[in-house]
Each structure stands twice: as structure tokens, then as C-alpha cells.
Amino acid sequence: MTFPDHIRATLKLGLPLIGGQLAQVFIGVTDTVMMGWYGVAELAAVGMGANFFHIVLILGMGFGLAVMPMVAAAGARDDRRQVRRVTRMGLWIGLGFGVIALPIFWFSGAILLAFGQEPQIAADAQVYLRIAGLAIWPGVLLVVLRSHLSALERPGVVLWAWLAGTALNAGLNWVLIFGNLGAPELGIEGAALASLGTHILIFIVLALYATRAEGLREDMLFARFWRPDPEALAQVFRLGWPIALTLLAESGLFMATMIMMGWIGTLELAAHTIALQIVSVTFMIHIGLSSAATVRAGRAHSKGDIIGLRRTALAVILLSGTTVAATIVLLVSAGPMLVGLFVDPTDPLRPQIIAVGTSLLVMAALFQLVDAGQVIALGLLRGLQDTGIPMVYAVVSYWLIGVPCGYLLGLPLGYGGEGIWAGLLIGLALASVTMMTRFWRSVARLDAPAAI
Numbered sequence: 001m002t003f004p005d006h007i008r009a010t011l012k013l014g015l016p017l018i019g020g021q022l023a024q025v026f027i028g029v030t031d032t033v034m035m036g037w038y039g040v041a042e043l044a045a046v047g048m049g050a051n052f053f054h055i056v057l058i059l060g061m062g063f064g065l066a067v068m069p070m071v072a073a074a075g076a077r078d079d080r081r082q083v084r085r086v087t088r089m090g091l092w093i094g095l096g097f098g099v100i101a102l103p104i105f106w107f108s109g110a111i112l113l114a115f116g117q118e119p120q121i122a123a124d125a126q127v128y129l130r131i132a133g134l135a136i137w138p139g140v141l142l143v144v145l146r147s148h149l150s151a152l153e154r155p156g157v158v159l160w161a162w163l164a165g166t167a168l169n170a171g172l173n174w175v176l177i178f179g180n181l182g183a184p185e186l187g188i189e190g191a192a193l194a195s196l197g198t199h200i201l202i203f204i205v206l207a208l209y210a211t212r213a214e215g216l217r218e219d220m221l222f223a224r225f226w227r228p229d230p231e232a233l234a235q236v237f238r239l240g241w242p243i244a245l246t247l248l249a250e251s252g253l254f255m256a257t258m259i260m261m262g263w264i265g266t267l268e269l270a271a272h273t274i275a276l277q278i279v280s281v282t283f284m285i286h287i288g289l290s291s292a293a294t295v296r297a298g299r300a301h302s303k304g305d306i307i308g309l310r311r312t313a314l315a316v317i318l319l320s321g322t323t324v325a326a327t328i329v330l331l332v333s334a335g336p337m338l339v340g341l342f343v344d345p346t347d348p349l350r351p352q353i354i355a356v357g358t359s360l361l362v363m364a365a366l367f368q369l370v371d372a373g374q375v376i377a378l379g380l381l382r383g384l385q386d387t388g389i390p391m392v393y394a395v396v397s398y399w400l401i402g403v404p405c406g407y408l409l410g411l412p413l414g415y416g417g418e419g420i421w422a423g424l425l426i427g428l429a430l431a432s433v434t435m436m437t438r439f440w441r442s443v444a445r446l447d448a449p450a451a452i
Contacts, residue, residue, distance in 0.1 A: 001308060006315040010292050014319070016155035018288030020146070022281065023162035027169045027198060031191050032277045034173045036342045038187060040270050040349055043342075045124030046191055047273030048112065048262070051255050052125065053132055056104055057139050058251045060097040062244020064090055064143030066236050068291065069382050071151035072298035084219050085232035087148045092228075093236060094140035105133025117262050121269075124188055131192035138203035145206040148221075151295050154213070161205040169198040242387035246378065246394040253398040253427060257420050260410055267349055268417055271356035274342040279364045282327040286372040289320050290379030297383025306447045313380050313439065320372045331365040356417060363421035370425065373432035380439045393434045402427020 001009070031050065035043040067090040074082035104111070109126030113119065146158050175183045176190030186193065211221050254276065261272040293316040300308040331338075339357035343350045381390050406423020409415045415422070 001311065003311050003315065006296075006308070006311040007319070010289070010296060010312065010315045010319060013150075013153060013155060013295060014289050014292035014316075016159040017150060017291045018285050019159040020155065020162040021284035021288045021291075023159065023166045024284070026166050026281070027162075027195070029277050029281060030166070030170045030173060031195065032273060033342050034177055035188075035191060036270075036274070037344045038177055040343075040347060040353070041120065041266060042124065042188055043273060044262075044266050044269045045121050046128055046188055047269070047276075048117065048121055048258065049108070049125035049128035049132065049188075049192075050195075051251075051258055052108055052112070052129060053105070053135070055248065055251045055255050056101050056133075057136060058247040059244045060094055060101070060136065060140035061143045062242075062247050063093040063097070063236060063240035064140060064147050065243050065247075065294075065382065066090065066147075066240030066387075067144055068147035068151045068294050069298040069385050070235065070239065071148055072295045072383070073302040073385075075152055076299040076302040080219055082232075083148075083152070084221060085229050086236055087144060087221060088225060089229055089233040089236045090144040090147070090240075091141055091225075092233060093240070094144055095137065097140055098137040101136045102133060105129040105136070108133075115259050117259065118266065121262065121266070128188050128192045131189060132195045135196045135199035138199040142199065142203040142206055145203070145210050149206065149210060150291055151298070152216070153295070154209075154216070157206065157209045157213070161202045161209075164205065165198045165202040168201055169194050172197055239385060239387055242391035243382065246387070246391045249391070249394040249398045250431075253402050253424065256403050257406055257424060260407060260420050261417060263411070264416060267352055268356055270349075271339070271353045272360060272417060274339055274353070274357045275360040275364060277342070278331070278338050278361065279368070282323070282330070282368065283371065283375075285323050285327075286320050286375050289316050289323075290375045292316065293376060293379035294383045297380050298385070301384050301446075306443065309443060309446070313443070316376055316380070320376050324369050324372050327368055328365045331361045331368070335361040360417055360421055363418055363425065367421070367425040367428050370429040370432040374428055374435055377432065377435035377439050381435065381442070384439075384442055386438070386442060389438060390435055393438070394431055397431035397434065398427045401430055 031046060032043065035046045067086055070086045071083050074080075074086070108129045109122045112122035112125055117125075149155065149158055172194035173191060175181050176186045176193055179185030210216055258269065258272060258276075261269045293312065296312045297309055300306075300312055335358040336354050338361065339354045340350070343353050347353075378390060381387070402423050404423070405426045406420040409419030409422050410417065411419075413419060
């Protein structure tokens with residue numbers, strides 16, 4: 001394959017994955033917009049609760065994402081039995097993880113209070129999480145099925161499932177948050193119920209497709225599902241736990257910034273929530289490209305195709321870099337308009353929220369480059385089934401460098417929200433450089449025997 005062929009192949013696989021990721025994040029955007037219309041205090045609480053849920057979900061997602069390179073490698077060898085084994089055990093781990101995670105959501109209010117959040121925000125976030133936390137089971141399981149289908153180059157159904165979920169979530173929010181169509185006005189509880197229903201729908205769609213679609217029905221993914229497979233379970237766990245901790249380190253970095261913003265004030269926390277939602281939309285493009293990189297790098301590595309591996313990496317980096325350039329222009333030039341979409345025009349705090357949110361988007365434009373670099377590098381390394389050392393890089397970059405820098409700049413040195421986000425930039429930059437360097441060194445080592 002020529003380099004343009006690799007660009008086209010990456011786009012063919014990546015565009016549906018990007019669309020699915022964008023649809024996924026638009027669910028969060030919809031929640032944020034509608035809660036912003038409902039009230040600033042409620043927006044801050046739901047933003048805190050949604051981020052809390054996401055951090056717990058991230059741990060389970062690590063094992064689901066481990067399925068992707070394993071299925072991609074097995075699919076390249078046409079080993080359908082191994083495809084079925086690792087996917088099933090990924091689902092097993094997801095079910096067990098949900099049992100462990102549920103008490104965390106039930107007692108989330110006390111956890112948030114321990115981290116210095118305002119009592120009312122902690123209490124309202126707990127109301128949200130006691131309902132939305134039930135989505136941990138479909139949330140983790142649908143990640144396993146998404147990885148399974150993506151690795152088999154069936155990403156289209158993932159896109160359509162998330163689009164259907166986006167529509168359902170918006171409709172349920174409109175009915176349940178505000179009490180439309182004769183329903184009771186549930187506010188925060190309505191947003192939680194909408195999130196739960198959406199996750200259940202998407203899981204059902206993916207499960208039906210994975211078991212009934214032409215070419216997949218023969219895999220009998222759920223036949224004798226109760227039978228354990230210790231070998232495959234151990235394989236998924238070994239590859240997945242470093243991914244889970246890597247994702248936790250990154251998501252924890254963003255949660256730490258949210259907690260620190262809560263120390264500054266409710267208005268700043270609301271603006272931070274809005275800015276993160278805006279950045280999440282553009283970042284999903286890189287997440288989709290990263291998943292495409294994992295599949296294509298995994299297939300090339302399984303076949304020993306080093307030239308294809310290099311070209312796959314360069315194609316993904318080029319596409320991601322082009323996206324970064326476009327989004328930097330958008331965030332810098334249209335910041336006030338974008339933030340204003342999330343706040344009720346009649347809210348008296350609207351001008352202050354827009355001012356704070358716009359300044360944060362300027363910082364977001366700067367860290368788009370390094371954030372994209374680290375997530376693309378992680379996708380490529382997962383394709384090589386290299387997850388242990390990248391986990392160490394992530395923990396050091398985010399928690400030993402990023403969080404302390406954000407705290408020092410934002411609070412003791414008095415730079416506020418911009419200082420906290422500068423800490424994000426520093427941590428993500430270090431992660432990007434170290435992970436991308438490791439990938440290219442790994443490719444050089446793989447190519448060394450052929451060069452002799």
C-alpha cells in the first residue's frame with residue numbers, strides 16, 4: 001500500500017469511529033446545555049457527577065479497549081476462536097467491574113465532600129450518580145462490543161448506535177429535566193435517568209448486531225457465555241489493567257482540575273464544565289483516529305509489516321495534526337459564541353461565565369496539540385500491545401508533573417483557572433513526547449533485523 005492508500009484506509013475505518021465518538025460526546029454536551037438552561041448550580045452538580053461517573057467508567061473501559069488490539073491481531077490471522085474468547089472474557093470482566101463500582105456511586109457525596117466540594121454540589125451530584133451509576137454495566141459492556149466490532153472493521157454500526165443514543169438522550173432530557181409532555185419536572189434526576197436509558201439502548205443495539213449480523217452470527221458470541229476461560233481472561237486482564245490505569249491517570253488529571261476549580265467557586269466550576277465539553281467535541285476526532293490506529297497498527301504488527309506500520313502511524317499523525325490546526329483557529333476565534341451556547345440568555349451570571357470560559361478556551365487551544373499527540377501515541381502503542389511502560393509515563397506526567405503544576409499556578413500563585421489549565425498543558429506535553437518517542441523507538445527495534 002502506498003502512503004495515500006494508508007490515508008484512505010485510515011479514513012475509511014476512522015471516520016465512522018470519529019462519528020461515534022462525536023455522537024457520544026454530544027450526549028454530554030446535550031446534558032450540559034440543558035442543565036445550563038435549567039440552572040447554574042444544577043449545571044455544576046451534574047458536571048461534577050458526570051465527570052465522577054466517567055472516571056469510574058474509565059477503569060472498566062481499559063479492559064474493553066484491551067479487546068481491540070487482541071481481536072485485530074486474531075482477525076488478521078483469521079483466528080475466529082480467539083476473537084470469540086477474548087471478547088467474551090472482556091464482557092466477563094465488565095460485569096464484575098460493575099458490581100465493584102456501584103457502591104462508589106452510592107456514597108459519592110461523602111467522597112466529594114472529602115475532596116473539599118461545596119455541600120450542596122456534593123449532595124446534588126450524589127443524587128445524579130445514584131441513578132446514572134447504574135449505567136456502569138451497559139457503559140462498560142458496550143465498550144467491549146465497540147472494540148470487538150471496530151477491530152473487525154465493522155465501525156458503521158457503532159456510529160449509528162451512538163447517533164440513536166444521542167437522539168434518545170436529547171428527547172429524554174427535554175421531557176424529564178423540564179417536565180414536558182405531562183412528565184414530572186425531575187431536574188438533576190431527569191438527566192440521570194436519560195443517561196441510564198441511553199447507555200442501555202446503545203448496548204442492546206451493539207449486542208444484537210454482534211450476534212445477528214452476516215459474517216458475525218457464526219461466532220456465537222454469547223453461546224455458553226457462562227463457561228469460564230481462565231487463559232483468555234488472564235490475557236485480557238494483563239493487557240487491560242495498564243490501559244485502565246493510564247486512562248484513569250488522564251481522566252483523574254481532568255477531575256483534579258475540576259475539583260480545584262470547585263475550590264475557586266461555583267461560577268468558575270460551571271465555566272470549566274462548559275469549556276471541557278467544548279474541547280471534548282474536537283478531541284473525539286483524535287480518539288476516533290487513535291482507535292483506528294490501534295486496529296491498523298495491530299494488524300500490521302501481527303503480519304510483521306513494518307513498512308505498513310510506519311505508514312499507518314504517519315497517516316494518523318498527519319490527519320490528527322490537520323485537525324488540531326483547524327480546531328485551534330476555531331477555539332481562539334469563536335470562544336465567546338461557543339461558551340454562550342451553554343448558558344441561558346436571561347441568566348444574570350451569563351457575562352461572567354462567558355468571560356471565564358473564553359479565557360479557558362484559549363488555554364485549551366494550546367493543549368489541543370499535545371493532548372492529540374499523546375492519545376495518538378497511546379493508540380499506536382496499544383496496536384503493538386505495549387501498555388505497561390506507557391502507563392508509567394502517564395502516571396508520572398499527569399500526577400507528578402501536571403497536577404502539582406496546576407495547583408501551584410492556579411491557587412498559591414494566583415493565576416486561577418488559567419493556571420490550573422496550564423498545569424494540564426505541562427502534564428500532557430510531557431506524556432505526548434515520551435509516548436511518541438517510545439513508539440518510534442519500538443518501530444526501529446522491530447525493523448532492526450531486516451536492516452542487517
